Amino acid sequence: MTEEQKWQAVLKHDDRYDGLFFVGVKSTKIFCRPSCKSKRPLRKNVLFFENGKQAEQAGYRPCKRCRPDLLEYQPIKEIAEKIKFLFDTHFTQQKELAKKIGQVGLNYHRIVNIFKKYYGLTPKKYYDNLRLEEAKKKLTTTNDAIIDIAHGAGFQSLSVFYAFFRKNINSSPSKYRKEKKYGIYSND
Ligand SMILES: [Zn+2]
Known part of the structure; x- marks a missing residue:
């Protein structure tokens, strides 16, 4: 410059x-x-x-x-990696995540730009992917109650979790579990 x-x-x-x-x-x-x-x-x-x-x-x-x-001097790459690390580490705890991201010292608009530039998707999308993968893993590998899985993946309520699941994979958590875990397919 x-x-x-x-x-x-x-x-x-x-x-x-x-x-x-x-x-x-x-x-x-x-x-x-x-x-x-x-x-x-x-x-x-x-x-x-x-x-x-x-x-x-x-x-x-x-x-x-x-x-x-x-605001310490940080090359863009380091900032991107740091943000990704924060999402990876704290995605199940919304409050903690928001706090940690606030501590990066950059405004959110800039964080979005940097993240997108490095990883090709918005932090929000990345965060959603993490939560979805966590939920899918728990649904297919454990017998945990769906409400516990929802909380474990950082969702505040079951209805939010269902809506999120529906939007992302066009299925319900229980149906997804039946199909992927037990091979039971139905139309409900
Ligand atoms: Zn000043």
């Missing part, structure tokens, strides 16, 4: 560049994310840093509004 491109990103408060560089304001000795909503500084007062550490070493303090110190 050229300095001019960075400056344009700053003028537009473009959050797609958050984490890729930081903006220092010479007159206040404060540094920000590109997307910071504070009043734009004069171009002549601006300099750019590659990461927060560099800014702090130069004597700049993190802005209290956009908290650039919470």
Whole structure:
């Protein structure tokens, strides 16, 4: 990125560049994310840093509004892998998952873009696939009650689980279990 491109990103408060560089304001000795909503500084007062550490070493303090110190420099690939890891690890616990994703320090729109770019599907779709596979596995390999399987796959209620199942594989959990586990086919 050229300095001019960075400056344009700053003028537009473009959050797609958050984490890729930081903006220092010479007159206040404060540094920000590109997307910071504070009043734009004069171009002549601006300099750019590659990461927060560099800014702090130069004597700049993190802005209290956009908290650039919470956003470590992370290459896009690392961000994508981290998000995938969070889904893989916490997909059965919605609250924990949301919390962990919030801690990544990027807005959700940007997370979706990065994830899609690397894995070719939205995080939502990926998350749904994980839950569906988990539910299918439990239905065919255990005798667990369907309500327990629903909860185990991160669904808050049985009706949500049924609707999700219907939408994704056009069947009900009980019918799917009968067919795949016991080979019983029926029309209901
Ligand atoms: Zn700021």
